[in-house]
Amino acid sequence: MKRVxxxxxxxxxxxxxxxxxxxxxxxxxxxxxFLTGSEDNISHLFGNPNFEFYHHDVTKFVHxxxxxxxxxxxxxxxxxxxxxxxxxxxxxxxxxxxxxxxxLARVKKARFIIASTSxxxxxxxxxxxxxxxxxxxxxxxxRGVYDEAKRFQxxxxxxxxxxxxxxxxxxxxxxxxxxxMRLNDGRALPAFMSQALRGEDITVFGDGSQTxxxxxVDDLVDGIYRLTLSDYHYPVNIGNPQEITIKQFxxxxxxITNSGSKVTYQELPKDDPKQRRxxxxxxxxxxxxxxxxxxxxxxxxxxxxFQQKVK
Ligand code: NAD
Ligand code: UDP
Numbered sequence: 340m341k342r343v344x345x346x347x348x349x350x351x352x353x354x355x356x357x358x359x360x361x362x363x364x365x366x367x368x369x370x371x372x373f374l375t376g377s378e379d380n381i382s383h384l385f386g387n388p389n390f391e392f393y394h395h396d397v398t399k400f401v402h403x404x405x406x407x408x409x410x411x412x413x414x415x416x417x418x419x420x421x422x423x424x425x426x427x428x429x430x431x432x433x434x435x436x437x438x439x440x441x442x443l444a445r446v447k448k449a450r451f452i453i454a455s456t457s458x459x460x461x462x463x464x465x466x467x468x469x470x471x472x473x474x475x476x477x478x479x480x481x482r483g484v485y486d487e488a489k490r491f492q493x494x495x496x497x498x499x500x501x502x503x504x505x506x507x508x509x510x511x512x513x514x515x516x517x518x519x520m521r522l523n524d525g526r527a528l529p530a531f532m533s534q535a536l537r538g539e540d541i542t543v544f545g546d547g548s549q550t551x552x553x554x555x556v557d558d559l560v561d562g563i564y565r566l567t568l569s570d571y572h573y574p575v576n577i578g579n580p581q582e583i584t585i586k587q588f589x590x591x592x593x594x595i596t597n598s599g600s601k602v603t604y605q606e607l608p609k610d611d612p613k614q615r616r617x618x619x620x621x622x623x624x625x626x627x628x629x630x631x632x633x634x635x636x637x638x639x640x641x642x643x644x645f646q647q648k649v650k
Contacts, residue, residue, distance in 0.1 A: 344409070344411070345369055346440065347371060347414035347454075349380050350375060351556070352417075353411075354376075354519055355556050356563065357384060357390065361387060363564070367389060367391070368392075368393065368403055369391070370414070372394060374428060380519050403447075411452045415433060416429045417524075418526045420525030429484045429485050434495070444506075452507070452563070453507075454512055455492060458486045459474050461612065462475050462476075462612040462613060467617060467618040470573065474490075506570065508571060509573065509574040513554055513578025514553050518640065518643075519644070522649065528592070538599055540603040541601065544607045545607030546604065547584055549612065550615060551583065552580055554577070565627070576622060577622055577628070592638065595642055
């Protein structure tokens with residue numbers, strides 16, 4: 340059996356990745372310090388003999404005994420609210436942690452995959468965004484701690500690949516949603532769905548004309564799984580190219596929840612990207628991947644989760 344280390348295992352994406360690799364016959368070593376994650380996301384795995392869990396801060400030296408075939412680095416605060424509240428942790432987990440984990444990958448001769456992000460494109464002036472675009476990032480703005488950590492993470496990964504010959508992969512993840520998102524992480528979907536289910540006002544930032552392209556988590560995890568098993572070294576966008584304005588997204592959530600909530604408008608956060616849509620040509624060509632779950636189905640599945648959680 341192949342063995343994979345997943346950092347950020349107790350988080351939204353990390354926990355779904357644990358499920359995916361276990362379902363495909365891997366042994367999974369999960370690692371997390373519960374900074375933004377929750378034991379609830381992985382408690383169903385604790386009795387599984389193919390799952391081990393280490394409570395560990397991956398910015399500190401990482402030791403794992405035994406063989407490892409793959410290392411997936413998914414630990415990091417990920418929502419704008421989280422990385423604004425935890426700027427230093429965000430910078431460290433994007434720099435010291437990949438440094439530790441690339442060293443581990445070198446010793447174990449493992450393939451190393453990092454979770455990068457569409458934020459490396461910043462507030463993009465090229466639309467949709469192909470992997471060749473270098474981005475438009477403000478390094479000293481509020482998002483700089485996250486965006487630049489992710490850009491450094493890509494650079495150190497390519498550095499280790501080029502200098503030490505480590506087998507590496509880089510996934511640029513676009514906005515993803517689904518069950519196990521934290522209710523109060525401030526991202527658009529958890530905010531709107533919790534507000535709609537509670538009958539509270541929906542807080543659209545700015546005039547809601549900024550766009551995003553939302554990918555359902557099962558599709559995303561399938562793309563990452565394919566990239567892990569491939570031998571591709573350059574960045575690959577994984578996301579759903581169905582673009583929508585944030586106002587339309589809020590309206591869809593009000594409708595699907597049958598809520599009486601009304602949409603209100605608040606100040607747009609600084610450097611909030613105006614438009615975002617992945618060019619997924621590469622993922623189609625290299626991984627034979629494209630998303631299968633459209634937003635109406637994805638929102639329905641996500642709503643079932645939020646209905647259980649929102650009190
Ligand atoms: P999340 O907050 O749900 O999960 C992150 C996990 O990392 C949490 O469980 C947290 O406790 C853990 N963590 C943070 N710092 C740690 C440390 N020092 N040591 C050990 N564990 C630590 O976020 P997510 O949405 O699951 O994001 C996972 C990864 O995917 C992140 O790297 C994020 O930047 C990236 N990403 C996510 C999205 C998205 O739409 N969800 C988009 C782009 C990129
Ligand atoms: N957003 C919003 N209201 C909220 C939370 C977010 O209008 O309560 C907007 C936010 O300004 C951004 C979009 O929704 O334009 C997506 O935000 P999210 O935090 O989910 O992701 P990101 O900005 O990182 O793409």
